Amino acid sequence: MGGTHYTITPLSVGTLTIERPQFVWGQGWGTEVLCPVLMFYVEGGGLRVMVDTGCSDPDWATKYHKPFVRRPDEEPARALAAVGVDPAEIDVVVATHLHWDHCYNQELFANARFLVQRRELQYAAAPHPIFANVYEAPVTGMTPPYSRTKFDVLDGDYDLADGFKLVFAPGHAPGMQCPLVSTARGTYYIAGDNAPLYENLEGNRFGRPIPGMIYADLEAYYESFRRMDRLADHVLPGHDMKVLDQARYG
Numbered sequence: 001m002g003g004t005h006y007t008i009t010p011l012s013v014g015t016l017t018i019e020r021p022q023f024v025w026g027q028g029w030g031t032e033v034l035c036p037v038l039m040f041y042v043e044g045g046g047l048r049v050m051v052d053t054g055c056s057d058p059d060w061a062t063k064y065h066k067p068f069v070r071r072p073d074e075e076p077a078r079a080l081a082a083v084g085v086d087p088a089e090i091d092v093v094v095a096t097h098l099h100w101d102h103c104y105n106q107e108l109f110a111n112a113r114f115l116v117q118r119r120e121l122q123y124a125a126a127p128h129p130i131f132a133n134v135y136e137a138p139v140t141g142m143t144p145p146y147s148r149t150k151f152d153v154l155d156g157d158y159d160l161a162d163g164f165k166l167v168f169a170p171g172h173a174p175g176m177q178c179p180l181v182s183t184a185r186g187t188y189y190i191a192g193d194n195a196p197l198y199e200n201l202e203g204n205r206f207g208r209p210i211p212g213m214i215y216a217d218l219e220a221y222y223e224s225f226r227r228m229d230r231l232a233d234h235v236l237p238g239h240d241m242k243v244l245d246q247a248r249y250g
């Protein structure tokens with residue numbers, strides 16, 4: 001998939017407590033799972049890319065969304081510095097989707113080009129009522145976290161650079177996009193919330209992979225899984241603590 005090889009560095013900006021069936025279809029009713037809010041730094045061929053930009057501060061997150069804790073070293077600016085990233089030097093920011101836990105802190109990346117899917121930006125402005133809060137949509141009275149960002153708007157798959165593609169992957173959100181990145185160890189697919197946990201990839205008696213219970217379009221979700229399986233050698237989930245067991249991928 002191109003001669004340029006990239007490396008992928010996951011970083012956490014805090015931990016959410018999630019009811020397990022929200023993330024893994026029908027599994028583990030009454031149980032909770034601790035989920036990091038992840039950003040992924042991708043570097044290669046002179047290009048520096050940030051995939052997603054994290055969530056709000058803990059007070060806001062806990063008041064309006066889910067229980068959320070953040071260690072001092074998980075403050076976004078500190079978490080970036082800890083892996084040697086100066087946000088001013090980021091060339092491109094990819095928003096996988098516009099849920100509140102993926103698109104705060106965009107103002108840190110002062111010189112970046114911001115990429116979002118048109119479908120997602122349109123949907124986030126006026127989603128179905130059950131999704132209004134997760135987008136912090138205007139109908140809630142909140143100001144969406146991306147409201148001051150100047151986006152480049154994409155329509156479907158996009159070749160960002162040699163060996164670096166954005167795959168249009170509707171499912172969890174209608175305008176989801178997932179980076180497909182060439183590395184020395186094969187292609188990595190950053191699944192975002194289409195596969196929040198490794199459990200989604202392992203599947204269960206209903207097949208594999210299995211979706212979460214937060215989705216915009218179940219048919220599209222399964223089609224996105226089939227494309228993911230065809231394209232990816234490795235998949236990185238969007239909210240799994242085990243992703244942090246390895247400092248760098250590729």
Ligand SMILES: [Zn+2]
Nearest residue numbers: 097099172193
């Ligand atoms: Zn989401």
